[in-house]
Amino acid sequence: MAPLAGYTCYPFRNLCYELGAGLCFTEMVNVNSLRYNDIATKRLLLTTQKEKYKAVQLVGSDPRAIEQMAKSDYIADFDIIDINMGCPVPNLVKSGQGSALLGDLKRASHIIKKCRKSGKTVTVKTRIGLKEDKLIAAEFAKMCEDSGASMITIHGRSRNMMYKGTPYFDQIEQAVSVVNIPVIANGGIYSKEDADIMMNSTGADGVMIARYALENPFIFSELTNKKVDKSFKKIINEQIKITSKYYDEVYTLDYIKRFISFCMRTQKGSNKLKQSLYKCGNIDEIQNIIGLIFNKEGE
Numbered sequence: 001m002a003p004l005a006g007y008t009c010y011p012f013r014n015l016c017y018e019l020g021a022g023l024c025f026t027e028m029v030n031v032n033s034l035r036y037n038d039i040a041t042k043r044l045l046l047t048t049q050k051e052k053y054k055a056v057q058l059v060g061s062d063p064r065a066i067e068q069m070a071k072s073d074y075i076a077d078f079d080i081i082d083i084n085m086g087c088p089v090p091n092l093v094k095s096g097q098g099s100a101l102l103g104d105l106k107r108a109s110h111i112i113k114k115c116r117k118s119g120k121t122v123t124v125k126t127r128i129g130l131k132e133d134k135l136i137a138a139e140f141a142k143m144c145e146d147s148g149a150s151m152i153t154i155h156g157r158s159r160n161m162m163y164k165g166t167p168y169f170d171q172i173e174q175a176v177s178v179v180n181i182p183v184i185a186n187g188g189i190y191s192k193e194d195a196d197i198m199m200n201s202t203g204a205d206g207v208m209i210a211r212y213a214l215e216n217p218f219i220f221s222e223l224t225n226k227k228v229d230k231s232f233k234k235i236i237n238e239q240i241k242i243t244s245k246y247y248d249e250v251y252t253l254d255y256i257k258r259f260i261s262f263c264m265r266t267q268k269g270s271n272k273l274k275q276s277l278y279k280c281g282n283i284d285e286i287q288n289i290i291g292l293i294f295n296k297e298g299e
Protein backbone atom coordinates (compact mmCIF):
# COMPACT_ATOMS: atom_id res chain seq x y z
CA MET A 1 0.00 0.00 0.00
CA ALA A 2 1.31 3.43 -0.95
CA PRO A 3 1.74 6.30 1.47
CA LEU A 4 -1.23 8.64 0.96
CA ALA A 5 -1.43 11.94 2.82
CA GLY A 6 -4.76 12.16 4.64
CA TYR A 7 -5.54 8.46 4.39
CA THR A 8 -2.83 6.02 5.45
CA CYS A 9 -3.32 6.49 9.17
CA TYR A 10 -2.95 3.56 11.58
CA PRO A 11 -6.54 2.27 11.13
CA PHE A 12 -6.29 2.24 7.34
CA ARG A 13 -2.89 0.51 7.38
CA ASN A 14 -4.31 -2.13 9.71
CA LEU A 15 -7.15 -2.71 7.28
CA CYS A 16 -4.76 -3.09 4.33
CA TYR A 17 -2.61 -5.63 6.22
CA GLU A 18 -5.74 -7.55 7.13
CA LEU A 19 -6.81 -7.64 3.48
CA GLY A 20 -3.40 -8.89 2.30
CA ALA A 21 -1.09 -5.92 1.72
CA GLY A 22 2.57 -6.84 2.21
CA LEU A 23 3.82 -3.50 3.48
CA CYS A 24 2.16 -0.21 4.37
CA PHE A 25 3.64 3.21 5.09
CA THR A 26 2.54 6.20 7.11
CA GLU A 27 1.83 9.26 5.02
CA MET A 28 4.81 11.58 4.56
CA VAL A 29 6.01 13.13 7.79
CA ASN A 30 7.82 16.43 7.42
CA VAL A 31 11.06 16.34 9.43
CA ASN A 32 11.00 20.12 9.97
CA SER A 33 7.52 20.04 11.51
CA LEU A 34 8.56 17.08 13.64
CA ARG A 35 11.61 18.92 14.93
CA TYR A 36 9.29 21.65 16.18
CA ASN A 37 7.21 19.06 17.99
CA ASP A 38 4.10 19.83 15.92
CA ILE A 39 1.09 17.98 17.38
CA ALA A 40 -0.62 17.20 14.06
CA THR A 41 2.65 15.85 12.69
CA LYS A 42 3.23 13.66 15.74
CA ARG A 43 -0.27 12.23 15.32
CA LEU A 44 0.80 10.82 11.94
CA LEU A 45 3.22 8.57 13.83
CA LEU A 46 0.59 6.66 15.73
CA THR A 47 1.18 2.92 15.68
CA THR A 48 0.73 0.02 18.11
CA GLN A 49 2.30 -3.38 18.78
CA LYS A 50 -0.45 -4.83 16.59
CA GLU A 51 0.82 -3.25 13.37
CA LYS A 52 2.46 -6.01 11.34
CA TYR A 53 5.39 -4.04 9.93
CA LYS A 54 6.08 -0.49 10.93
CA ALA A 55 7.24 1.79 8.14
CA VAL A 56 7.33 5.57 8.37
CA GLN A 57 7.84 7.93 5.44
CA LEU A 58 9.95 11.03 6.03
CA VAL A 59 10.21 14.06 3.79
CA GLY A 60 12.90 16.73 4.03
CA SER A 61 15.88 18.24 2.27
CA ASP A 62 18.45 18.67 5.02
CA PRO A 63 20.48 15.46 5.51
CA ARG A 64 21.38 16.36 9.10
CA ALA A 65 17.77 17.09 10.06
CA ILE A 66 16.71 13.78 8.55
CA GLU A 67 19.43 11.95 10.46
CA GLN A 68 18.42 13.67 13.68
CA MET A 69 14.76 12.73 13.27
CA ALA A 70 15.60 9.21 12.08
CA LYS A 71 17.47 8.67 15.35
CA SER A 72 14.85 10.44 17.50
CA ASP A 73 12.39 8.94 19.95
CA TYR A 74 9.56 10.16 17.74
CA ILE A 75 10.07 7.30 15.36
CA ALA A 76 11.58 4.76 17.75
CA ASP A 77 8.65 2.39 17.11
CA PHE A 78 9.32 2.19 13.37
CA ASP A 79 11.71 -0.34 11.80
CA ILE A 80 11.66 1.00 8.25
CA ILE A 81 12.18 4.58 7.10
CA ASP A 82 11.04 5.41 3.59
CA ILE A 83 12.35 8.69 2.21
CA ASN A 84 10.02 10.69 0.00
CA MET A 85 11.87 11.71 -3.15
CA GLY A 86 8.83 11.92 -5.40
CA CYS A 87 6.25 14.37 -4.05
CA PRO A 88 5.50 16.97 -6.77
CA VAL A 89 3.68 19.53 -4.59
CA PRO A 90 5.15 22.99 -5.43
CA ASN A 91 5.68 24.09 -1.82
CA LEU A 92 7.80 21.06 -1.05
CA VAL A 93 9.68 21.15 -4.34
CA LYS A 94 10.54 24.84 -3.87
CA SER A 95 12.30 24.00 -0.64
CA GLY A 96 14.30 21.17 -2.21
CA GLN A 97 12.18 18.32 -0.83
CA GLY A 98 10.27 15.44 -2.44
CA SER A 99 10.74 15.23 -6.21
CA ALA A 100 13.20 18.18 -6.16
CA LEU A 101 15.77 15.55 -5.12
CA LEU A 102 15.48 14.02 -8.60
CA GLY A 103 17.42 17.11 -9.69
CA ASP A 104 20.06 16.85 -6.95
CA LEU A 105 21.43 13.32 -6.76
CA LYS A 106 24.31 14.35 -4.52
CA ARG A 107 21.98 15.64 -1.84
CA ALA A 108 19.64 12.67 -2.27
CA SER A 109 22.57 10.30 -1.71
CA HIS A 110 23.70 12.26 1.33
CA ILE A 111 20.19 12.04 2.80
CA ILE A 112 20.09 8.26 2.39
CA LYS A 113 23.54 7.82 3.94
CA LYS A 114 22.70 10.03 6.91
CA CYS A 115 19.37 8.28 7.42
CA ARG A 116 21.15 4.90 7.44
CA LYS A 117 23.05 6.06 10.53
CA SER A 118 19.85 5.43 12.49
CA GLY A 119 20.48 1.70 12.04
CA LYS A 120 16.99 1.27 10.57
CA THR A 121 16.15 -0.15 7.17
CA VAL A 122 16.01 2.72 4.68
CA THR A 123 13.92 2.67 1.50
CA VAL A 124 13.20 5.35 -1.10
CA LYS A 125 10.05 6.28 -3.01
CA THR A 126 10.63 8.34 -6.12
CA ARG A 127 9.54 9.11 -9.68
CA ILE A 128 11.26 8.60 -13.03
CA GLY A 129 12.54 12.16 -13.40
CA LEU A 130 11.52 15.79 -13.25
CA LYS A 131 10.44 16.18 -16.87
CA GLU A 132 9.56 13.76 -19.62
CA ASP A 133 12.53 14.89 -21.73
CA LYS A 134 14.98 13.88 -19.00
CA LEU A 135 14.04 10.57 -17.46
CA ILE A 136 16.59 9.13 -15.06
CA ALA A 137 15.00 6.19 -13.24
CA ALA A 138 17.98 3.83 -13.70
CA GLU A 139 20.61 6.39 -12.67
CA PHE A 140 18.56 7.39 -9.64
CA ALA A 141 17.90 3.79 -8.59
CA LYS A 142 21.62 3.00 -8.80
CA MET A 143 22.42 6.04 -6.67
CA CYS A 144 19.90 4.85 -4.06
CA GLU A 145 21.39 1.37 -3.96
CA ASP A 146 24.97 2.67 -3.77
CA SER A 147 23.98 5.00 -0.92
CA GLY A 148 22.55 2.16 1.17
CA ALA A 149 18.82 1.96 0.36
CA SER A 150 17.32 -1.52 0.80
CA MET A 151 14.41 -1.05 -1.60
CA ILE A 152 13.17 1.55 -4.03
CA THR A 153 9.62 2.26 -5.15
CA ILE A 154 9.30 3.98 -8.50
CA HIS A 155 6.18 5.89 -9.48
CA GLY A 156 6.42 5.59 -13.26
CA ARG A 157 5.50 9.21 -13.93
CA SER A 158 7.71 12.30 -14.05
CA ARG A 159 7.25 15.20 -11.66
CA ASN A 160 5.54 17.34 -14.31
CA MET A 161 3.03 14.56 -15.10
CA MET A 162 1.80 14.88 -11.49
CA TYR A 163 -0.82 12.10 -11.14
CA LYS A 164 -1.99 11.74 -14.75
CA GLY A 165 -0.84 9.89 -17.85
CA THR A 166 0.37 6.36 -18.55
CA PRO A 167 3.36 5.40 -16.44
CA TYR A 168 6.62 4.74 -18.30
CA PHE A 169 7.05 0.98 -17.84
CA ASP A 170 10.38 1.05 -19.70
CA GLN A 171 11.89 3.45 -17.16
CA ILE A 172 11.00 1.13 -14.28
CA GLU A 173 12.30 -1.83 -16.30
CA GLN A 174 15.63 -0.06 -16.82
CA ALA A 175 15.91 0.65 -13.11
CA VAL A 176 15.18 -3.01 -12.32
CA SER A 177 17.98 -4.07 -14.65
CA VAL A 178 20.70 -1.98 -12.95
CA VAL A 179 20.14 -2.72 -9.25
CA ASN A 180 20.11 -5.77 -7.02
CA ILE A 181 17.72 -4.36 -4.39
CA PRO A 182 13.98 -4.93 -4.82
CA VAL A 183 12.20 -2.44 -7.06
CA ILE A 184 8.49 -1.82 -6.50
CA ALA A 185 6.47 -0.39 -9.39
CA ASN A 186 3.77 2.20 -8.78
CA GLY A 187 1.35 4.28 -10.81
CA GLY A 188 -1.97 3.82 -12.55
CA ILE A 189 -2.90 0.40 -11.18
CA TYR A 190 -6.70 0.17 -11.11
CA SER A 191 -7.30 -3.59 -11.28
CA LYS A 192 -5.63 -6.98 -10.86
CA GLU A 193 -5.05 -6.94 -14.64
CA ASP A 194 -3.25 -3.58 -14.40
CA ALA A 195 -1.06 -5.02 -11.64
CA ASP A 196 -0.20 -8.04 -13.82
CA ILE A 197 0.65 -5.76 -16.75
CA MET A 198 2.84 -3.61 -14.50
CA MET A 199 4.70 -6.68 -13.16
CA ASN A 200 5.14 -8.25 -16.59
CA SER A 201 6.19 -5.08 -18.39
CA THR A 202 8.71 -3.94 -15.80
CA GLY A 203 10.05 -7.12 -14.18
CA ALA A 204 9.54 -5.34 -10.85
CA ASP A 205 9.59 -7.27 -7.58
CA GLY A 206 6.19 -5.98 -6.53
CA VAL A 207 3.57 -3.34 -7.06
CA MET A 208 2.41 -0.46 -4.91
CA ILE A 209 -1.20 0.64 -5.13
CA ALA A 210 -2.35 4.10 -4.13
CA ARG A 211 -5.66 5.68 -5.16
CA TYR A 212 -7.37 2.47 -6.22
CA ALA A 213 -6.89 0.98 -2.74
CA LEU A 214 -9.14 3.72 -1.36
CA GLU A 215 -11.83 2.84 -3.87
CA ASN A 216 -11.40 -0.89 -3.46
CA PRO A 217 -9.27 -2.03 -0.51
CA PHE A 218 -10.22 -5.60 -1.45
CA ILE A 219 -7.67 -5.33 -4.27
CA PHE A 220 -5.10 -6.66 -1.78
CA SER A 221 -7.04 -9.87 -1.22
CA GLU A 222 -7.62 -10.17 -4.97
CA LEU A 223 -3.88 -9.86 -5.64
CA THR A 224 -2.77 -12.23 -2.88
CA ASN A 225 -5.67 -14.71 -3.08
CA LYS A 226 -6.37 -14.07 0.57
CA LYS A 227 -9.90 -15.11 1.47
CA VAL A 228 -11.77 -12.24 3.08
CA ASP A 229 -15.37 -12.53 4.07
CA LYS A 230 -16.35 -9.01 5.03
CA SER A 231 -18.72 -6.45 3.59
CA PHE A 232 -17.70 -2.88 2.88
CA LYS A 233 -20.17 -1.76 5.51
CA LYS A 234 -18.51 -3.92 8.14
CA ILE A 235 -15.11 -2.57 7.15
CA ILE A 236 -16.28 1.03 7.52
CA ASN A 237 -17.83 0.30 10.91
CA GLU A 238 -14.60 -1.31 12.07
CA GLN A 239 -12.64 1.69 10.81
CA ILE A 240 -14.91 3.99 12.86
CA LYS A 241 -14.38 1.85 15.95
CA ILE A 242 -10.61 1.68 15.73
CA THR A 243 -10.23 5.35 14.74
CA SER A 244 -12.41 6.46 17.67
CA LYS A 245 -10.28 4.36 20.00
CA TYR A 246 -7.01 6.05 19.07
CA TYR A 247 -7.96 9.52 17.80
CA ASP A 248 -10.36 12.27 18.85
CA GLU A 249 -13.84 12.68 17.34
CA VAL A 250 -12.86 15.56 15.04
CA TYR A 251 -10.12 13.49 13.40
CA THR A 252 -12.32 10.39 13.27
CA LEU A 253 -15.16 12.23 11.52
CA ASP A 254 -12.78 13.89 9.09
CA TYR A 255 -11.01 10.67 8.15
CA ILE A 256 -14.18 8.56 7.82
CA LYS A 257 -15.88 11.21 5.66
CA ARG A 258 -12.88 11.42 3.36
CA PHE A 259 -12.54 7.65 3.13
CA ILE A 260 -16.23 7.02 2.37
CA SER A 261 -16.42 9.79 -0.21
CA PHE A 262 -13.35 8.40 -1.97
CA CYS A 263 -15.01 4.95 -2.07
CA MET A 264 -18.15 6.56 -3.55
CA ARG A 265 -16.27 8.57 -6.16
CA THR A 266 -17.32 6.39 -9.05
CA GLN A 267 -20.83 5.63 -7.77
CA LYS A 268 -23.50 7.35 -9.82
CA GLY A 269 -26.19 9.39 -8.06
CA SER A 270 -24.26 9.55 -4.81
CA ASN A 271 -24.08 13.36 -4.57
CA LYS A 272 -26.99 13.77 -2.15
CA LEU A 273 -25.63 11.13 0.19
CA LYS A 274 -22.20 12.71 0.01
CA GLN A 275 -23.67 16.09 0.97
CA SER A 276 -25.45 14.51 3.95
CA LEU A 277 -22.24 12.74 4.87
CA TYR A 278 -20.30 15.98 4.99
CA LYS A 279 -22.97 17.58 7.20
CA CYS A 280 -22.60 14.87 9.88
CA GLY A 281 -21.43 16.37 13.17
CA ASN A 282 -20.97 13.22 15.19
CA ILE A 283 -20.36 9.48 14.91
CA ASP A 284 -24.04 8.53 15.36
CA GLU A 285 -25.06 10.66 12.39
CA ILE A 286 -22.32 9.08 10.30
CA GLN A 287 -23.56 5.60 11.28
CA ASN A 288 -27.05 6.53 9.98
CA ILE A 289 -25.69 7.72 6.64
CA ILE A 290 -23.59 4.58 6.32
CA GLY A 291 -26.80 2.62 6.78
CA LEU A 292 -28.32 4.50 3.80
CA ILE A 293 -25.21 4.30 1.61
CA PHE A 294 -24.64 0.61 2.12
CA ASN A 295 -28.29 -0.44 2.52
CA LYS A 296 -27.96 -3.06 -0.20
CA GLU A 297 -25.14 -4.79 1.66
CA GLY A 298 -25.88 -7.03 4.62
CA GLU A 299 -23.79 -6.83 7.78
Ligand SMILES: Cc1cc2nc3c(=O)[nH]c(=O)nc-3n(C[C@H](O)[C@H](O)[C@H](O)COP(=O)(O)O)c2cc1C
Binding pocket: 002, 003, 004, 005, 006, 026, 027, 028, 057, 084, 086, 087, 125, 155, 163, 186, 187, 188, 189, 208, 209, 210, 211, 212
Ligand atom coordinates in the same frame (compact mmCIF):
# COMPACT_ATOMS: atom_id res chain seq x y z
C1 LIG B 1 -4.13 12.24 -2.00
C2 LIG B 1 -2.73 11.72 -2.28
C3 LIG B 1 -1.79 11.75 -1.25
C4 LIG B 1 -0.49 11.27 -1.48
N1 LIG B 1 0.41 11.27 -0.44
C5 LIG B 1 1.64 10.74 -0.63
C6 LIG B 1 2.59 10.68 0.45
O1 LIG B 1 2.32 11.09 1.59
N2 LIG B 1 3.82 10.15 0.17
C7 LIG B 1 4.16 9.68 -1.08
O2 LIG B 1 5.28 9.20 -1.28
N3 LIG B 1 3.28 9.72 -2.09
C8 LIG B 1 2.04 10.20 -1.89
N4 LIG B 1 1.13 10.20 -2.92
C9 LIG B 1 1.49 9.52 -4.19
C10 LIG B 1 1.02 8.06 -4.17
O3 LIG B 1 1.66 7.34 -3.14
C11 LIG B 1 1.30 7.37 -5.52
O4 LIG B 1 2.67 7.41 -5.79
C12 LIG B 1 0.54 8.03 -6.68
O5 LIG B 1 -0.79 8.33 -6.32
C13 LIG B 1 0.54 7.14 -7.92
O6 LIG B 1 -0.09 5.92 -7.66
P1 LIG B 1 -1.60 5.61 -8.19
O7 LIG B 1 -1.62 5.95 -9.65
O8 LIG B 1 -1.79 4.13 -7.89
O9 LIG B 1 -2.53 6.49 -7.41
C14 LIG B 1 -0.13 10.73 -2.75
C15 LIG B 1 -1.10 10.72 -3.76
C16 LIG B 1 -2.37 11.20 -3.55
C17 LIG B 1 -3.38 11.15 -4.67
